[in-house]
Amino acid sequence: MVRQLSVFLENTKGRLAHMTRVLGEAGVDLLALSIADTTNFGILRAIVDDNEKALASLRAAGYTVNLTEVLAVTVPDRPGGLAEVLETLLEKGVSVEYLYSFVRNPKEYALILFKVDDVAAARSILESRGVRILLQEDLYDLK
């Protein structure tokens, strides 16, 4: 399981740049990020190498931030690889709130981050299917 940083951003020019600058100045590395936005606001989700440092620097800069548990899994890097994982979860009644892809391992796997409604269930389902679940430390190794 991996802890993801989520940040509330207004949809105004320069906010994303400012936020990433704050992280950069705090010496925090972004390993992955995705942004969900509406016409009104955006939510940035990121995996960073130091959650504590990231939280402290962003809060000090006035951002609303939280940490959420997400699943980081490796899926076979071939057509239908992601579909297999999603179908497995669907069959067992676990719903995926959102997902985004992480760095791509050049060999045989794609790394995907999932936010699901039932983390424990999703984890055991996927593990029983031989899907590899990554830990925070595994991600740091990919830097």
Next chain:
Amino acid sequence: MYWNPSAECMEPEKLRELQTKRLIRTIHHVYQNVPYYRNRMQETGVAPGDIRSLEDLALLPFTTKQDLRDNYPYGLFAVPLSEIVRIHASSGTTGKPTVVGYTQRDIQTWAELMARTLTCAGADKNAVIQNAYGYGLFTGGLGVHYGAELIGASVIPISGGNTQRQIMLMKDFGTTMLTCTPSYALYLAEAMAEEGIDPTRDIILKYGVFGAEPWTNGMRREIERKLGIRATDIYGLSEVIGPGVAFECEIQQGLHVNEDHFLPEIIDPATGRVLPDGQEGELVFTTITKEGIPVIRYRTRDLTSLSREACQCGRTHVRMNKVLGRSDDMIIIRGVNVFPTQVESVLVTYTEVEPHYLLVVERVNNLDRLEVWVEMSDRLFSDEVRRVEEIRHRITRELESLLGLSVGVKLVEPKSIERSQGKARRVLDKRTLS
């Protein structure tokens, strides 16, 4: 607790008698000493002798902030400058400030009124009062200061601002009472939370006296919860005397007006007609003991109502309701009157939302549109767009049903709405600019 029970609990008959005597004396005083009032009375056809009872007050013309500005700086003073020991001024949003002067006796009166206020709010000679109202031309700082000294409390004259130092002294000096604007009290609570300080555990603060801007009961509950104190509302304005014109008692059902010094009236802001007790309208004051700059029927622009029902606290002075808003802060959108306090009353029900908000009014294609900006807070936030949108829609629906018009709600980043350490700005009306 009373500071001056014989005045605060004076028998109504005796109070009326005293008020009448003082009103008559004041009218003679201004007629003789302030050319402006003499001219206005002559224009209206009222002689000082026509004022024989409290009801006769309605015969006199109103005074407005503009009249004070037109007579800048000393035109409305009723004594020579040699008798004035203090001058305060309120910053004008446009043009010149309004200037007020106090005689030695006015300063004593003011201290007495603030002593009543602070005593009622929980202070005594053992209190340590951190006075975070601004010191200077603004009446808040020195008004509280003199009252606190009169009761023998220990005053920390820290003035506004410098939040880190406020928190440090509050802890180290053992502050028991905080005096500032309600928005600054909330700001302090937030700052403490950010520093990992739990006000209910780490400081001994017990009481707060907050005023100088309108605030709702919802905001009171939030301040009381976050700071772990009893929060008391006070009312005042520099043109009348400063803080201490009226104060809330422990019953918390309105503020007792210090009626032995000020006569309140409620008028229809459009027609100037005096409204009966219980009806909402604009608050008007006549000072009946002030020497330096007495004001006759001064229009405050504050909207409220009066109640003369007996109060359980034992005080006999008339109560004014919490100020609803200002007649000039009120915005009219497609014919609907909207007060920032109404919006606030919805926002505070979302305990996770800090009540930091701004009403933005724009005219788009000849149609007025109200957008309410609300600052995002930790507990309102989610990593899921759907959840954040759900809350935004709920707030929107509640505002629309309360106000009876369509409202846009925009979530903005924390601290992006301008925080003043004085009065909070609640309305941005862009219609006047276009």
